[in-house]
Amino acid sequence: MAEIPDDEYILKTTSACAGCSIPLCLRYITKAAGPDTVLVIPACCTSVIQGLYPNTAVNIPVYNVAFASAAAVASGMSEAFRAAGKKTNVICFAGDGGTVDIGIQALSGALERGTDFLYVCYDNEAYSNTGMQRSGATPLGAATTTTPAGKKEFKKDLDAIVNAHNPVYMATACSAYPLDLYNKVEKALSITGPKFIHILAPCPPGWRYQSDKTISVGKLAVQSGMWVLYERENGKISLTGASKAAAKKRIPVEDYLKAQGRFKTASKEEISELQQAVENNFKRIEKEVDGTC
Amino acid sequence: MLNVGTGNKAVALAVRDAKPGVVAAYPITPQTEIVEEIANQVSSGKLGARYIPVESEHSAMAACIGVAATGTRTFTATSSHGLVYMCEMLHWAAGARLPIVMANANRALGPGWNIGAEHSDSMSMRDSGWLQVYASTVQEAYDATIIAFRIAENENVLLPVMINLDGFLLTHVTQGFETVDPSGFLPPTNTPHAIDINNPGGYGTLTANTDHYKFRHDIMVGMKNSVAVIEDAQKEFEKHFGRKYEMYEEYMTEDAEVLVIAMGTIGKEMEVAVDKLREEGVKAGSIRVRWFRPFPDLREKFEGKEIVVIDRDYSFGFGGILANELRAKTCCNPYSVIAGLGGQDVTYDDIAGFVRDRKPGEEFWFGVSE
Ligand SMILES: Cc1ncc(C[n+]2csc(CCOP(=O)(O)OP(=O)(O)O)c2C)c(N)n1
Ligand code: SF4
Numbered sequence: 001m002a003e004i005p006d007d008e009y010i011l012k013t014t015s016a017c018a019g020c021s022i023p024l025c026l027r028y029i030t031k032a033a034g035p036d037t038v039l040v041i042p043a044c045c046t047s048v049i050q051g052l053y054p055n056t057a058v059n060i061p062v063y064n065v066a067f068a069s070a071a072a073v074a075s076g077m078s079e080a081f082r083a084a085g086k087k088t089n090v091i092c093f094a095g096d097g098g099t100v101d102i103g104i105q106a107l108s109g110a111l112e113r114g115t116d117f118l119y120v121c122y123d124n125e126a127y128s129n130t131g132m133q134r135s136g137a138t139p140l141g142a143a144t145t146t147t148p149a150g151k152k153e154f155k156k157d158l159d160a161i162v163n164a165h166n167p168v169y170m171a172t173a174c175s176a177y178p179l180d181l182y183n184k185v186e187k188a189l190s191i192t193g194p195k196f197i198h199i200l201a202p203c204p205p206g207w208r209y210q211s212d213k214t215i216s217v218g219k220l221a222v223q224s225g226m227w228v229l230y231e232r233e234n235g236k237i238s239l240t241g242a243s244k245a246a247a248k249k250r251i252p253v254e255d256y257l258k259a260q261g262r263f264k265t266a267s268k269e270e271i272s273e274l275q276q277a278v279e280n281n282f283k284r285i286e287k288e289v290d291g292t293c
Numbered sequence: 294m295l296n297v298g299t300g301n302k303a304v305a306l307a308v309r310d311a312k313p314g315v316v317a318a319y320p321i322t323p324q325t326e327i328v329e330e331i332a333n334q335v336s337s338g339k340l341g342a343r344y345i346p347v348e349s350e351h352s353a354m355a356a357c358i359g360v361a362a363t364g365t366r367t368f369t370a371t372s373s374h375g376l377v378y379m380c381e382m383l384h385w386a387a388g389a390r391l392p393i394v395m396a397n398a399n400r401a402l403g404p405g406w407n408i409g410a411e412h413s414d415s416m417s418m419r420d421s422g423w424l425q426v427y428a429s430t431v432q433e434a435y436d437a438t439i440i441a442f443r444i445a446e447n448e449n450v451l452l453p454v455m456i457n458l459d460g461f462l463l464t465h466v467t468q469g470f471e472t473v474d475p476s477g478f479l480p481p482t483n484t485p486h487a488i489d490i491n492n493p494g495g496y497g498t499l500t501a502n503t504d505h506y507k508f509r510h511d512i513m514v515g516m517k518n519s520v521a522v523i524e525d526a527q528k529e530f531e532k533h534f535g536r537k538y539e540m541y542e543e544y545m546t547e548d549a550e551v552l553v554i555a556m557g558t559i560g561k562e563m564e565v566a567v568d569k570l571r572e573e574g575v576k577a578g579s580i581r582v583r584w585f586r587p588f589p590d591l592r593e594k595f596e597g598k599e600i601v602v603i604d605r606d607y608s609f610g611f612g613g614i615l616a617n618e619l620r621a622k623t624c625c626n627p628y629s630v631i632a633g634l635g636g637q638d639v640t641y642d643d644i645a646g647f648v649r650d651r652k653p654g655e656e657f658w659f660g661v662s663e
Contacts, residue, residue, distance in 0.1 A: 036490050040359070053504055056495035061488045063362055064497035065355065066381050072352035076317055076359025076367070077488075079343045083314040083365060088490060106355065109348030 004182055005031050014057040016049045019211025021175035021201040021218065023049060025122050026058070028178045029091065032185035033118075035060055037089040038077060042070040042103060044095035045129045045203075046122075070094045071106035075115045082116065089118065089189055096123040096137035100158045111165035111194045118188050118195040121158065122175075124203035132206045139226075140274055141257075141266030144206075150265040154277065159198055163232065168193040171231040171240075174200040176218025180229060180241040187231075200227040208261025217259050222246060224256040225278040228285065237288050247282055294472045300434045300463040303470050304370065304396045304456065305330035307438035309340045310475055311394075314365035317345035317356035321375040322408050323460040324398035328370055350375040354382035354393075361391035362496070364487030366442065369393070372460060373400035376414045380421070386453045387422025387512065389497060390486065392445035393453040396438065399427075399557065399605070400460040401635040409636015410459035412556065412606040415585075416614045422512050424454040424519055425586040429542075429561035431468035434458050436536055439475045443526045446482050449518040459605075461636060462558040473534045520587050540589040542581040545571065549578025552595065553648055555603040556582045556615060559632070559639055563603075566644035577648055582615065592623045600627040601651050603644065607631055612656060628652055632659035 009030035014023050022045055030037065039062045041047055047064055051057045065073045070092045078090040094103060099121040107119060126144050127133040134144040136156035143150050162170055169188050173181040181199060188195035202218050204211040221227040222242045229243040239247055253275045257263040263271075296306065305327045308316065316335070318328035334340035347353045353369045360367040371379060376397055386393050401411035415425055424444065428434040434456065441454040458464050488496070500508065520540070527538040544564045546552060553563050560581030570577035578598075582589060604613030611617060616629035628651040633639045637660060647657070 035493075038488055038490070048499055050495050050498050053495070053498045053500040056498060058495065059493055061490060061493045062495045062498070063359075063488065064495070065358065066385050068351060069355035069358070069382060069385075072317075072347060072355035073359035073362075075345055075347070075352070076315060076356030076361075077363055078359075079315045079317075079345055079356075080360040080363040080365040080367075083343050084363065105348055106352050109352055112348070113345065 004179070007031060009035070009059045011057040011059070014049045015051050016045070017205055017211070019204040019214045020045070020049070021203065021214050022046055022122060024175045024178060025181065025199055025201055026093065028182045029093070029120060029185050030060060032182045033089050033091060033189055036087065037091060038063055040065060040070050040074045040077065040090060040092045042094050042098040043067040043129065044098050045124070046093055046095070048129065067098055068102045069106060070098060070103055071110040071119060074117045074119070075110045075113065078115055078117045092117065092119045094119070094121055095128070096121060096125060097127045097135040100136040100156045104161070108165065111162065111167055111196070115194050116192050118185070118197065120197045120199065122199045122201040124201045124206055125155070126203070126206045128203050128206045141270040142262045143265050144262070150270065162196045166235065167196050169233055170196040172198045172200070172227070172229055174218045174222055174227055174229060175202065176215045176222065177229065177241050184231060206262070209259060213259065220251070220256040220259055223251050224253045225250045225282060226253055226256050226274070228281065230285070237285065239285070239289070247286065253278055295469060296472055297467060297469050298431065299326065299465050299467050300428070300431050300458045301326035301465070302330060303431045303435035304438050304458070305334065306472050307435045308368045309334045310472060311366065311439055311442045311479060312340070313342050313368045315343045315345065315360040316368050317347050317353045317360065318369045319347055319350050319353045319371070319375060321372045323400060323464040324370045324372040324396065326464070327396055350378040351382055354379040354386060357393045358382060358386055358389060358391055361393050361484070362389070362488055364482055364484040366482050367393055368395065370396040370398070372398035373402055373414045377402065377417060380418065383418055383421045383423060388508070390451040390515070391453060392451055392482070392484065394438065394441045394445055394456070395453065396456045396458060398460045398464045399457050407635040408460060410462050410558070410605065411634050411636070412457070415455060415457050416606045418455070419586065419614070422452060422516070423586065424452055424516070424584070425457060426454065426584050427457045427556040427560070427582070428463060429558050429581060431463070431466065432470040432536070434463060435470050435472065436530065436538065439473070439479065440526050440530050440538070443479055444519060444522050446484070447522045448483070448485060450515050450522050452512065452515050452519065457557065459558045478529060478533045516587055523584060538583065540584045541591065542583060543594070544579045546578035546580060546594060548576060549598060550576040551599040551601065551648055551651065553577065553579045553601045553603065553644060554582060554615065554619065556585060557605065559603050559605060559644070562639065562641050563644055565641035566648065569641060569645045570648055575648065588618060588622060590622065591619065595623045595625050599651065599653060600625045601630060601648050602627040603630045603632050603647065605633040607634070626654045628654070629656045630659060631656065
């Protein structure tokens with residue numbers, strides 16, 4: 001494992017809510033990327049976390065852009081840097097809403113064109129910036145302000161959509177495992193072409209848990225198999241970190257759901273559907289790992 | 294160098310000659326020929342730029358924003374539904390003070406699907422902070438594109454520029470035109486707020502009500518400054534290449550008793566109408582408004598004259614847009630003619646008729662029987 005540099009690019013005083021996982025993600029991403037990096041950020045919680053003009057809590061250039069446009073702005077930026085003979089990393093850092101919903105067209109286009117950039121979707125499973133409305137990434141059974149009785153649909157399978165574009169590198173991560181995230185960002189940025197990392201990023205007010213539980217809730221997600229850590233290089237998948245153990249033995253999904261307030265309205269049927277989805281997912285991954293699918 | 298080609302071809306060659314670093318574009322009739330020609334220039338190595346074939350107009354403008362943010366020269370082209378699909382990013386480009394140059398082939402908006410000339414598309418972006426110029430000949434389309442880069446990139450302006458061409462009536466009309474080598478006329482880009490990793494900062498970060506209005510005021514100042522910058526750029530262009538342009542183009546205005554005003558190709562057609570009216574003894578003149586943003590000051594020109602304004606657009610619930618802007622800026626009481634929507638044919642005979650039948654203060658829809 002690589003040495004993690006002491007350099008800090010995210011100052012301690014961001015405008016994030018107490019216990020937010022986003023600064024943690026940003027901290028490790030920027031450590032892995034280094035100073036020759038531009039972050040492209042659509043409308044989301046991260047636009048707020050940077051702080052209010054004229055201040056900024058981020059010590060690399062951050063280009064804020066309109067909600068649907070991040071991957072396309074990054075395409076232009078990446079091409080322009082290459083045209084000028086610069087190696088600058090272009091990293092989109094976008095929420096799940098800005099990725100699976102409104103931004104999916106731009107993301108799909110950039111991946112298809114082979115844009116040399118890293119797209120990071122931090123997934124807090126809701127539109128948190130506008131006050132916790134459902135997104136396409138909100139899981140079945142989770143209550144949000146627009147699904148007060150719990151969402152009736154499954155989470156959109158973003159990774160399958162991205163994988164269908166055949167990017168050179170894709171991975172998942174979780175803010176509860178920052179070293180795993182650091183390694184994946186470092187690896188991604190060593191490769192030319194479109195790279196994608198999907199991070200589960202718990203949000204205390206949105207998920208309704210105490211702000212000191214961000215790490216433990218993230219760990220429960222991985223230990224229960226509700227979130228799986230893996231890498232996919234040239235199409236070949238491999239489990240990483242705690243998901244290797246979770247593939248063999250995992251805690252019940254209900255333990256993860258109970259740790260949060262947003263699943264209070266989830267029915268028994270929904271909980272068992274979620275459990276079933278986890279089982280199916282691991283079966284599918286196992287087959288893929290074995291190369292038998 | 295002498296060429297023969299369409300308005301679209303002229304714009305594409307102007308882009309080649311202006312040497313952008315990256316072009317991002319999405320096709321739409323009647324602009325498509327521009328982006329195809331640029332793609333050809335890039336793939337044949339005649340233009341040493343990168344071409345991003347994006348998946349939508351929203352992304353085309355977004356990609357141009359990304360390019361311009363690094364201080365690299367960029368261009369795109371669109372029309373009609375493409376332009377309004379870009380709307381969000383047009384405001385963003387101006388707000389971020391990025392010198393993007395774009396050609397817009399003026400075309401009607403659906404429904405029904407109509408690909409004919411109409412200014413409703415660009416007029417609906419009137420307040421986005423973009424400068425807008427309307428061309429009337431193939432040569433002018435070429436020249437305006439070259440000049441647009443110089444204006445947009447001027448550090449006292451730093452606002453995007455839209456070159457408007459009437460769909461088909463100019464985009465697809467073949468005329469002779471001369472290309473130039475603008476290297477002595479167009480300095481390299483020098484964007485003061487280009488991304489600099491050695492001097493990191495936040496761009497477009499959350500801005501409170503204590504600062505936001507200052508940025509809007511800055512845009513207003515940039516737009517105001519653009520008048521002198523346009524005039525200077527057009528003078529310099531004349532010095533370099535011999536062709537003269539003004540904020541607006543006058544024809545037989547000096548002794549005129551009635552002025553007919555329009556933009557784009559109708560604005561050129563008016564000159565023939567003026568000749569015809571003069572033969573009949575009507576003391577007519579014409580003014581073709583070229584730069585619609587910034588809007589020209591025509592008060593002196595209008596003094597003591599009757600005014601006929603032809604709009605190839607309409608603001609529902611209000612009236613012809615050019616007529617109303619002139620009314621507001623000059624206190625004139627024009628005869629407002631709505632003509633040419635969706636590519637409706639408007640000949641110089643028709644225009645002469647508008648002038649003959651003028652009723653100051655009234656609105657007339659050409660071709661519609663009440
Ligand atoms: C075109 C457009 N529609 C709606 C909004 C309002 N808006 C801003 S952020 C946001 C939700 C962002 O959600 P997500 O991408 O999941 O990021 P998060 O807020 O959770 O960090 C919405 C709906 C907007 N800025 N632009
Ligand atoms: S709402 Fe959630 S994601 Fe947004 S800043 Fe607060 S904790 Fe972070």
